[in-house]
Amino acid sequence: SQTIHQWPATLVQPVGSPLSLECTVEGTSNPNLYWYRQAAGRGLQLLFYSVGIGQISSEVPQNLSASRPQDRQFILSSKKLLLSDSGFYLCAWTGSHYGYTFGSGTRLTVV
Amino acid sequence: AQSVTQLGSHVSVSEGALVLLRCNYSSSVPPYLFWYVQYPNQGLQLLLKYTSAATLVKGINDFEAEFKKSETSFHLTKPSAHMSDAAEYFCAVSSSGGYNKLIFGAGTRLAVHP
Numbered sequence: 001s002q003t004i005h006q007w008p009a010t011l012v013q014p015v016g017s018p019l020s021l022e023c024t025v026e027g028t029s030n031p032n033l034y035w036y037r038q039a040a041g042r043g044l045q046l047l048f049y050s051v052g053i054g055q056i057s058s059e060v061p062q063n064l065s066a067s068r069p070q071d072r073q074f075i076l077s078s079k080k081l082l083l084s085d086s087g088f089y090l091c092a093w094t095g096s097h098y099g100y101t102f103g104s105g106t107r108l109t110v111v
Numbered sequence: 112a113q114s115v116t117q118l119g120s121h122v123s124v125s126e127g128a129l130v131l132l133r134c135n136y137s138s139s140v141p142p143y144l145f146w147y148v149q150y151p152n153q154g155l156q157l158l159l160k161y162t163s164a165a166t167l168v169k170g171i172n173d174f175e176a177e178f179k180k181s182e183t184s185f186h187l188t189k190p191s192a193h194m195s196d197a198a199e200y201f202c203a204v205s206s207s208g209g210y211n212k213l214i215f216g217a218g219t220r221l222a223v224h225p
Contacts, residue, residue: 006154034212034213036215042217042218043201043215043216043217043218044155044201044215044218046212046213046214049212059212088152090154090155092155092213099145099157099160099213100145100155100157100213101157102147102154102155102156103154104153104154105152105153105154107152
């Protein structure tokens with residue numbers, strides 16, 4: 001069966017520090033991968049998606065970047081965090097089924 | 112372009128009462144529609160999905176939704192609310208079978224009172 005792992009679960013980082021969030025999928029190949037952000041009291045905003053290794057599409061210009069170094073690995077990064085980067089980050093994948101499967105999320109607080 | 116509007120950011124019901132969460136969509140192509148539930152500090156769990164088969168879709172935990180093309184709606188219902196249904200619910204639309212981008216509504220927070 002397919003599983004999706006996302007870590008860390010929580011993270012507190014100072015303003016100006018770098019960020020790296022990792023997401024991996026098991027039990028499938030060539031998934032479409034997505035990063036969403038959920039700000040407090042708001043819906044989900046699609047940040048990046050990837051349909052293959054090295055292929056990244058950005059939905060919203062911002063302080064973040066994404067990379068897909070391996071087929072089932074998706075990384076969200078920042079060189080210098082801003083206060084506005086705080087939120088709940090969710091990784092998701094789609095395969096041959098309908099709908100997305102989400103990871104358990106990372107709660108990022110920038111202080 | 113596709114979009115989703117969820118009417119009511121907060122809905123409160125009594126335990127045992129009907130749950131109705133409203134969702135309207137906009138899509139220039141036949142849509143695929145989804146309802147997800149999110150419990151605090153957790154990821155999203157799929158409740159049900161409409162993929163152009165039966166218009167009345169049954170999901171987990173006795174939830175169901177009806178696709179009404181004429182009304183561009185996909186409202187979520189449950190006959191009898193349980194305390195454990197308290198969570199945030201998201202309606203989402205995609206233009207193809209899950210491979211394309213999933214566009215979410217702003218969410219509806221459901222409170223269930225004893």
